[in-house]
Amino acid sequence: MNAQKPALRLLIVDDEAPARRRLRELLADCASVLPVDVVGEAGNGLDALRLLDGQPADVVLADIRMPSMGGIELARHLQQLPEPPAIIFTTAYGDFAIQAFEANAVDYLLKPVRAERLVNGLRKARALQAAAMADLSQVAGARAHLSIVERGKIVLIPVNEVIYLKAELKYVTVRTCDREYLIEESLTRLEREHAERFVRIHRNCLVARAHLAGFEKASAQSDKEDTAGHWVAVLKGLDETLPVSRRHIHVLRDFKP
Numbered sequence: 001m002n003a004q005k006p007a008l009r010l011l012i013v014d015d016e017a018p019a020r021r022r023l024r025e026l027l028a029d030c031a032s033v034l035p036v037d038v039v040g041e042a043g044n045g046l047d048a049l050r051l052l053d054g055q056p057a058d059v060v061l062a063d064i065r066m067p068s069m070g071g072i073e074l075a076r077h078l079q080q081l082p083e084p085p086a087i088i089f090t091t092a093y094g095d096f097a098i099q100a101f102e103a104n105a106v107d108y109l110l111k112p113v114r115a116e117r118l119v120n121g122l123r124k125a126r127a128l129q130a131a132a133m134a135d136l137s138q139v140a141g142a143r144a145h146l147s148i149v150e151r152g153k154i155v156l157i158p159v160n161e162v163i164y165l166k167a168e169l170k171y172v173t174v175r176t177c178d179r180e181y182l183i184e185e186s187l188t189r190l191e192r193e194h195a196e197r198f199v200r201i202h203r204n205c206l207v208a209r210a211h212l213a214g215f216e217k218a219s220a221q222s223d224k225e226d227t228a229g230h231w232v233a234v235l236k237g238l239d240e241t242l243p244v245s246r247r248h249i250h251v252l253r254d255f256k257p
Contacts, residue, residue, distance in 0.1 A: 007035040011057040013048045015066040023061060026115050034119050045069030053153045057085045059125045064091040077147040077154055086125035142193050146174060148181050157181055163211040163235055165190055167204040177237045201233050202245045211236045215252050
C-alpha cells in the first residue's frame with residue numbers, strides 16, 4: 001500500500017553536514033517502509049527559504065539552533081504559504097521547549113535520531129496542519145525577519161530595516177526606507193515580540209527607536225484629532241512625520257537622541 005502513495009518530498013535543514021548525512025542514511029534505510037524524496041539540503045533557515053522558492057516540499061526536517069535563522073523562525077515564515085510544509089524539529093537539547101512543541105502537535109526528534117522515531121515523525125507529518133504552528137510565537141524569541149508572500153514566494157523583511165509599523169484595518173503596514181509592505185499580524189503581538197526595538201507613539205503605530213530622529217510641533221495643515229498638542233515624530237530617512245497621541249505623550253519626555 002505504501003507504494004501507491006507518492007513519496008514525501010523532504011527538505012533537510014541543519015548547519016552540521018554530519019547531521020544532514022545521518023538523516024539521509026536513515027531515510028534510505030526507511031525507504032521500504034515510507035518512501036521519501038529528499039529535494040534538497042540547507043545549512044540554515046535563510047538558505048531553506050531560498051531553496052523552497054523553487055522547490056516545494058511536503059516536510060521540512062529542521063534543526064532548532066542554527067546561525068542566521070533557526071528552525072523556529074523558519075517555521076513561522078513558512079506558515080505564510082498557502083500550503084505550508086509540515087515541520088519536524090530536530091534538536092540535541094531535550095529541554096528546548098519540547099512540551100510546547102508537543103502541545104501544538106509539532107513533532108521533534110532528539111539527536112542522535114533513531115530510524116523508528118524518524119518514521120513515526122514522518123507519518124505524523126502527513127496529517128500535520130498549518131494551524132498546529134499558530135502558537136510558535138509563544139515559545140520563540142523575537143524574529144530577525146517579518147515575511148509576506150508575493151507571487152507565491154516568501155519575501156523576508158529584516159526587522160532592523162523597519163522604520164515603523166502602522167495598523168490599518170486588518171493589516172499592518174511595514175515601512176522601510178525603500179517601500180511599504182502589508183502583513184496580516186497583530187500590532188500588539190509585534191510590540192510584545194519586539195519591545196526592545198519599537199516604541200508605541202499612537203494606538204495604531206510603533207516606531208523603531210533607532211529610526212526616531214525626534215519630535216516637533218505639527219503644522220496647522222497637519223492638525224488632527226487625538227494628537228498630543230499636535231506633536232509629531234520625525235523619522236530618520238523619511239520626509240513623513242507621524243502623530244503622537246495624548247495617551248503616549250510620555251515618549252517625548254523619555255526620548256534620548
